[in-house]
Amino acid sequence: MDQAHMDSLEALEREMAIFARRLEGARQSWRKHREIDRSAYLILLALHEEGELTAGQLATRFLLDISTISRQIAPLVEAGWIAKERDEDDKRQLRLSITEAGVEALMATRASRLELYRELVGDWTEDERRTFLSLLRRLNDRIRARQQAERP
Amino acid sequence: MDQAHMDSLEALEREMAIFARRLEGARQSWRKHREIDRSAYLILLALHEEGELTAGQLATRFLLDISTISRQIAPLVEAGWIAKERDEDDKRQLRLSITEAGVEALMATRASRLELYRELVGDWTEDERRTFLSLLRRLNDRIRARQQAERP
DNA sequence: ACACAACTATTGTACTATACAACTATTATG
DNA sequence: CATAATAGTTGTATAGTACAATAGTTGTGT
The missing domain is CATH 1.20.5 (Single alpha-helices involved in coiled-coils or other helix-helix interfaces)
Structure with missing residues (x-):
């Protein structure tokens, strides 16, 4: 061994x-x-990039149970970082969107995370980082596909 | 973005x-x-490779609180996968070692994990796997050093 | 030699992240 | 229109973790 x-x-x-x-x-x-936790970070990031999303769409995106998303959302609404409205066309659904304060929180956490990664891989060559990134992406996609297949 | x-x-x-x-x-x-969980897997692996270790040594190795290790050990002793004896020279310490059954459980899980990784990266080139591995090791070492510095 | 400090492990308590199940409110379908 | 499907919430359970309090053991200074 x-x-x-x-x-x-x-x-x-x-x-x-x-x-x-x-x-x-x-x-x-x-x-x-x-700092805000990973789930909050990923949720805010998704809302920032995609605009309005429903809880179910977030659950699908992250391969999480909707109950988990529901619980992750609650403190973010509480903190005033995401706005939660019922969809008028389909009143079962929520329309979630990031607020100004949410964008600020997201940016602060993002900066702090970037700082961390600068410490961790800042002294790698650009080529090493790119190589690692591209292989990590492939691995992520594979794992995602596998998890998706498992929970249909 | x-x-x-x-x-x-x-x-x-x-x-x-x-x-x-x-x-x-x-x-x-x-x-x-x-399957056995990651903590159990890593503990069995460590005992298999290093021989006898104390709970504190495991905690140090994994950067975990000793109370966490104590709780992770309990079910492994219960399952008969690790043997737990007090050290005769220093009766505060435990001498933990893997049993035959433990080795079997370890090997079974190892095989199953290998199978998973074969699915995930089996179609990468050998060079890609080696590159990814070596960069991942560097990252792991960095993160470890950082966590170690945080909790002295 | 003994009191007190330091150390090893266990147990009590608390918190996060997660899933599944039961439920409510709403919408779609036969 | 009655029933089924869907979106989300809430109750309950589990794993993994940390920190604090504790018990038993060993080391140290006078």
Whole structure:
């Protein structure tokens, strides 16, 4: 089980398990620094880029149960970062949109996250970052497709 | 905010947020398939490779609170996958070691995880996998160093 | 040698993220 | 129009984590 003799699949499998653990650590420290959490960040980002979305559309986009989205939305509405109105044409649906304050919160968190990534990969070459990014995207897409297939 | 014009840092920052979300999804689906969870996997792996370790050593290794390790260990002892003895020289400490059954459970999970990674990156070129692995390792080490600095 | 400090692990409590199930309100369909 | 489907909310459960309080053990200074 010597690292030098592991094939790339085995090594990757292990490194990913470690990475997953690191990400949970990051979440904890994130919370301590009172930044908005990842789910809020992704929701605000989606609303900022796409405009109005319903809770169901967010759930589909993130492959989350709508009940989870419903709970993630609540504090964002409370904080005044997203506006929540019923759709007039179909009164079951919500029309969620980001507010001015929401955009500000998003930008602040974005800046802080960028700062973090500057610390983590700022000294990589541009080529290394691009390579890693493109492979990570492929992996993300694969995992997404797999999870989508699992929960139809 | 057009993807083609984002610099690599911004794009990476976002892709990582998405990736973190995917990993949580993976954890859920993992649980459904009744595999052992990541923490158990990493603990068994560590004991398998290092031999006897104490709870504190595991906590240090994973940058987790010892109370968390204590709780993660309990079901593994219960399942008969790890043996737990008090150290005779220092009776405060535990001597944790993997059992035969533990090795079997570890190998089964390892095989199943390898299968998953084969699905995810099996069609990448060997070079792509190695490149991704080596960059991921660098990132992991960086994040680890950062987390270590935060909680001394 | 003994009191007190330091250390290792466990247990109590709390919080986040998540899913599933039960429910409400609304819309679509046979 | 009655029933089925859909969107969202709320109740309940579970995992993973941290921090605080505690118990038992070991180390240290006078």
